[in-house]
Amino acid sequence: MKFHYPNGKPYVPKANSVAPQLKKYKNQVYSNRGMTLEEDLNETNSYYLERKIAIIHKKPTPVQIVNVDYPKRSAAVIKEAYFKQASTTDYNGIYKGKYIDFEAKETKFSTSFPLKNFHLHQIQHMEDILKHHGICFVILRFSKLEEVYLLEAKHLLAFWARMEEGGRKSITKEEIEELGHHIPLGLQPRIDYIKVIDYLYNLS
Amino acid sequence: MKFHYPNGKPYVPKANSVAPQLKKYKNQVYSNRGMTLEEDLNETNSYYLERKIAIIHKKPTPVQIVNVDYPKRSAAVIKEAYFKQASTTDYNGIYKGKYIDFEAKETKFSTSFPLKNFHLHQIQHMEDILKHHGICFVILRFSKLEEVYLLEAKHLLAFWARMEEGGRKSITKEEIEELGHHIPLGLQPRIDYIKVIDYLYNLS
Numbered sequence: 001m002k003f004h005y006p007n008g009k010p011y012v013p014k015a016n017s018v019a020p021q022l023k024k025y026k027n028q029v030y031s032n033r034g035m036t037l038e039e040d041l042n043e044t045n046s047y048y049l050e051r052k053i054a055i056i057h058k059k060p061t062p063v064q065i066v067n068v069d070y071p072k073r074s075a076a077v078i079k080e081a082y083f084k085q086a087s088t089t090d091y092n093g094i095y096k097g098k099y100i101d102f103e104a105k106e107t108k109f110s111t112s113f114p115l116k117n118f119h120l121h122q123i124q125h126m127e128d129i130l131k132h133h134g135i136c137f138v139i140l141r142f143s144k145l146e147e148v149y150l151l152e153a154k155h156l157l158a159f160w161a162r163m164e165e166g167g168r169k170s171i172t173k174e175e176i177e178e179l180g181h182h183i184p185l186g187l188q189p190r191i192d193y194i195k196v197i198d199y200l201y202n203l204s
Numbered sequence: 205m206k207f208h209y210p211n212g213k214p215y216v217p218k219a220n221s222v223a224p225q226l227k228k229y230k231n232q233v234y235s236n237r238g239m240t241l242e243e244d245l246n247e248t249n250s251y252y253l254e255r256k257i258a259i260i261h262k263k264p265t266p267v268q269i270v271n272v273d274y275p276k277r278s279a280a281v282i283k284e285a286y287f288k289q290a291s292t293t294d295y296n297g298i299y300k301g302k303y304i305d306f307e308a309k310e311t312k313f314s315t316s317f318p319l320k321n322f323h324l325h326q327i328q329h330m331e332d333i334l335k336h337h338g339i340c341f342v343i344l345r346f347s348k349l350e351e352v353y354l355l356e357a358k359h360l361l362a363f364w365a366r367m368e369e370g371g372r373k374s375i376t377k378e379e380i381e382e383l384g385h386h387i388p389l390g391l392q393p394r395i396d397y398i399k400v401i402d403y404l405y406n407l408s
Contacts, residue, residue, distance in 0.1 A: 049332070052332070052335065052336075054336070055329070055332050055333060055336055055338075057291070057292050059263050059264060060263060060264040060265065060266040060267065060288075061264065061267070061269070062264040063264065063265070063267050063269075063282065063285070065265070065267075075286055075287070076286070076287060077284060077285075077286065078267065078282065078284070078285035078286065078287070079283065079284070080281060080282070080283070081267070081281075081282035081285055082279055082280070082281065082282065083279070083280060083282070084264075087261070088261050092296060092297075093296075093303075094303040094305075094333060094336045094337075094338045095336070096336070096337075097303070097336060097337035097338070098303070099297075099298040099301070099302070099303040101298075125259070128253070128256070128259050129259060129298060131256065132256075132258070132259055132298045132299070132300070132301060133298075133300075133301035134259075134298045134301070
């Protein structure tokens, strides 16, 4: 099916670009923390989407809007807003008819992954997703080592429970190596996590 | 599994409330257009979530953040941001292991539903979801009549194609009555669309 705008103009999809202002903002705010992983995953998801492999999107950052200005003849400007904590994971979608749900986080540490990278709401959300037979996992990046792992949510929940019971507040690198799945970084797609899902769920 | 904050405080879920500022903002912006439907669906989704029936969330409004202020000792304030057009539908999640995806729209008209309520990106997204065997539909509300219908995406796509081929730019009320499924408004949940999904996909 070809798409046209109602005025008859054919639809030309925009290239995947981030506005210059946003890039600036990103650097200001996070000094690149988390951004590289997010950008890599966005590129990966675009790759999957364009090739009709999977439909997975990052959810927009939740923002509480308080004040909006409506200038004449130009777009509405949000003048006051606040970041809200997400109640779910950041990424979800569909792959081969299966519901896919994941969160992506990175750490500067090299020997363990702190659990404080996850919020309680996200942990509860992952638990719910598993109960509803969704495919749920986290993508963990050790930024200094440039190593990326996929860890199934069931393991993350077990490590969270260990912390709740008074155990360590992080997952050791060894545990991630043993229970997780290393994803070699590629060019296209950059983080080919769907391959791991194929392997884990016999979907290929 | 009971959840506690890392400091040992038990987790108490917040009541579903909208901050007074946001309510004000909503009324300013939309003069209630679309808001009642969104609120009804949010309540419905909370109902499903609390009872472990389905996990369906509305995605946050996509916002392009340009400028953020970081006052000492208080939360970051977004000082300049713009609304972005969504590239997907607003709602998605999982129900009985199935991927669920939908958009909700309302009209003040009583005899037809204008197709301009949908964006091309959303139409393409719905088409993709169907190809990946997801459950995809729209919830349409005739606000003056207070009537709500679930219409499967396959029908919406056919009406969109009719428009593309030079046909009418709306769906008639009769067509929606014939092909869609009327959802009687309830108290809890307010818009029990999962019942229609059970019926359509034999999931009950």
